Amino acid sequence: MTDALAAGTVRLADRNVPRLGYGAMRLPGPGVWGPPRDRDEALAVLRRAVELGIRVIDTAWYYGDDVANELIAAALRPYPDDLVLVTKLGGARRPDASWYPAVSDAELRAGCERDLRVLGLDSVPVVHLRWMGGESVDGVTFADALGTMLDLRAAGKIQRIGLSNVTLEQLEQALAVTEVASVSNQYGPTMRDDQPVLDRCAAEGIPYLPFFPLVSGPGVSGDDRLAEVAGRYGVSPAQAAIAWLLQRSPVMLPIPGTSRVAHLEENVAAAGLRLDDKDLALLDG
Ligand SMILES: NC(=O)c1ccc[n+]([C@@H]2O[C@H](COP(=O)([O-])OP(=O)(O)OC[C@H]3O[C@@H](n4cnc5c(N)ncnc54)[C@H](OP(=O)(O)O)[C@@H]3O)[C@@H](O)[C@H]2O)c1
Incomplete structure (x- = not known):
């Protein structure tokens, strides 16, 4: 069976992943809330992902709450040395499961403690600051929130800072004060508004x-060209x-x-698929 490595590698967190x-x-x-549809299958998905060579797992304490992280810990601890867990801070959920931005100093710190406790880590390899708003959220600016992330890194709670849902300007602002380990923004076959950020990441090797990647495009929902x-x-x-x-x-x-x-398994098999220039051009069009 095709391994994730068939996709090639990129440098993340000082590893070739x-x-x-x-x-x-x-x-x-x-709705990304509460216990899984099938706990055994959820654990099997995580173990199979690692078996198939996947070494980057993206998660957040507010998936559930704590459900995704708890499953990751149950399925994969002790973690393989070369596994890069990527969490995110900046969101939270209300009791009715609705989402809200949580970027104050106290909220970011509390979220980080929650990641550490449930994942069973002393330090998270990569943590994305997930921004959910324009200039500021409840009086907290992007720079303020980034300041908390820098403090968390200085305290050893997180190893590397990444960014999520950010503009090109916010990426530049962050690059002026820190290395950026990774960027996670919305992008897919029919959602390419973020091309300038992707291009900047490519230039920096981020x-x-x-x-x-699937639902924001037509991948799952059906598109004629795809x-x-x-x-x-x-x-x-x-x-x-x-x-x-x-x-x-x-x-x-x-x-x-x-x-x-x-x-x-189907998604990992795509790591070995190469579309020819004509088909790439058709999808790019
Ligand atoms: N940084 C952020 O703010 C942010 C925001 C959103 C998501 N994320 C991260 O990005 C990841 C990807 O996003 P996503 O999970 O929402 O969307 P996605 O990967 O675009 O699509 C997931 C959906 O597609 C289905 N699916 C997956 N593989 C399929 C296949 N081979 N054939 C048919 N259907 C398939 C899944 O259903 P089944 O379960 O039935 O397979 C699920 O409903 C998330 O898991 C999360 O870790 C980050």
Whole structure:
């Protein structure tokens, strides 16, 4: 079976990691809330991901709450030495499961403690500051929140700072004060507004983890061009979308999410798929 390594590698957190990762957001129950649909399958997905060579797992304490992190710890501890866990801080959930930005100093610190406790780590390898607003959120500016992240890194609670849902200006602002380990913004076959950030990441050699790589594009929901291309290779539209992403940039590190082993295996198989120039041009168009 194709291994994630077939996607090639990129440098993240001082390691050469396969350019195909896994996003844990689909592990909790419906609406990214509560227990998984099938706990055994959720654990199997995580173990199979590592077996298939995946070494980047994206998660957040507010997936669940704590559900994705708890499953990761249950399935994978002791963690392989070369596994890079990527968490994010900046969001939170209300009791009705609705999402809200939580970027105050106290909220970011509390979220980090929660990641450490549930994942069973002393320090998180990469933590994205997940920004959910414009200039400021409840009076907290991006610079303020970044300041807390720098403090958390200085305290050893996090090893590297990444960014999520940021503008090009925010990326530049962060690069002026710190190394940026990775960027995770929305990007997919039909959602390319973030191309300038992707291009900047490519110029800096910063891994780019597109979120909603399948659902923000037509990969899963069905798109004529993607279906046409997929049909030519005898693969699914989701696989064609992953292959397109991988060929789009050498820093691209898709993290497709799934709660099913069969979909995980299908997604990893796409690491070895190469679309020809004509099909890339069709999807680029
Ligand atoms: N930084 C951020 O702000 C942010 C925001 C959103 C997401 N993320 C991260 O990005 C990851 C990816 O995003 P995502 O999980 O929302 O979206 P996605 O990867 O675009 O799509 C996931 C959806 O597609 C389905 N799917 C997966 N593989 C499939 C396949 N081969 N065939 C058919 N359906 C398939 C999944 O359902 P099944 O479970 O049924 O397979 C799920 O409903 C998340 O898991 C999360 O870790 C980060």
